[in-house]
Amino acid sequence: MNDSREHILKTAFILFLQKSFKEVTLKEIVEKSGLSKGAFYHYFPSKEKLFHEIVESFYFKILKIDFGSFNKNSFYDFYHDVLNHTVMKFLGIKEFLDDSYDEDDITYFTLMLDAVKLFPGFQAQIKEVHVHELAGWEQAIQSALDRGEIKSRMTARQIAQLFIYSSDGITPHLVMAGRIRAVHSEIKALWDALYDDLKA
Template sequence: MRLETKQKLLESAKELFSKKGYYETKISDIVEKSGVAQGTFYLYFKSKEEIFLQLVKALHEDLLEKLGKYLNTDLDYQTAIKSLVKDFLTEVYLNKEIAEIFFTHLFGLNEDFKKFYIKRISDIQNLLFNILNNYFPEEKSQLLSTIILGFIRQIFFNCLTSKNFDLELMVSKAEKGIDIIFNGVNQEVQI
C-alpha cells in the first residue's frame, strides 16, 4: 500500500509538472490528483523539490537500464552507439517537459540537482566507454566516449530548446554525426 501511494504521488507529480510546469504545480495539486491527504505527501517527500528529484532519478534509472542492453549485444559498435543514442533521444522526447524543467529552471538552483547531473553524465560516459572498450584500446575508447557524449549533450540541448522537436529528424542528425565520428576513427588518426 505504501509503495502504491508513493507511486501514485510520483505519477501525479510527473503529469502535473509536465502540464503546468514546476513553479505552477503546488503540493496541494499533487495530493489532490493523487487522492491522498496533504499530510500523506510528507510521509514520502519533504518538499516539492524532493519529489521532483526522485522523479528525475527514477527516469534516469529507467534510461540506464534501457541503455545498458547495448553492453552485451551482437551489434557492431557503430550500430550499438547509434541505437543507444536513438533510445536516449526517444526518452528525452517522451519526457521533454521534465528534462526542460530540470535544466532550465532548477539545475542552477539546487546542489542536489547539480550532483545528480554530474553523476548522470558520468554514468552515460561509462556506458559508452564500456561499449567502445570492447573494440578499441582504452585510451581511444576514453577519447571517443568523451567526443560522443559531448555530441549527445549538444543534441539533447537542441531538443530541449526546439519548439518543434522532431524526433525522427533529431535521430537522423545524430546517426549522421555518429557516422562522421566513426569515419574519422576508421581513418586511423593517431592520438
C-alpha cells in the same frame, strides 16, 4: 510501484512540467491527484521530497546507463544500442505521462535545472553519471581501435567526446524546436557518418 504512489508521482510530474516546481503548490497536487491530504502525506511528507523522488525515478533512470550490457564486439552495434536505449527510455517517460505534445519538451530540461538548484547533491550525481558515461564509451572505442575495427589519430577519449558531445548538442536543439521524434534519426545519421570516417 504502489498505484497511489505512482499516481501522485505522475500527477505532480505533469504539473511541474506545466508550471515549474516553484509555481506548483502542494494543495494543487493533492487536489489534482484526487487523494486525501492524509493519503498524500503517507507517501510524501513534502513537495520537495516528491520532487526529489521524481528526479530520482525518472531523470536518473535515463541518465544511468549500464554500458556493460551493450555489444562489446562491434563499436557500430555498441553506439546503436546506446542510442536506441536512451531514446526509448525518454519516450517511455512521455508515454507514462500520456504526453503526446512535443512542442514544449524543453520543460523536461528546465525542470532538471530546477532540481540541480534545489538539491545540490544532484549536481554531484550528474557529474558521476558523466564520468561513467565517458568511461563506457572510451572502453568500447579503445576495444574497437585495438581490434582494428576503427582507426584514428585521435585518442579513444577524444573520439568518445565527439560522440557524446554531438548528441548533447543535437538533442536540446531539436527539443527546443519541438522535434523530439527526430532525435533518433538525426543522431544516428551523424554517428553513422562519424563511424564511416573512423572505419578501418
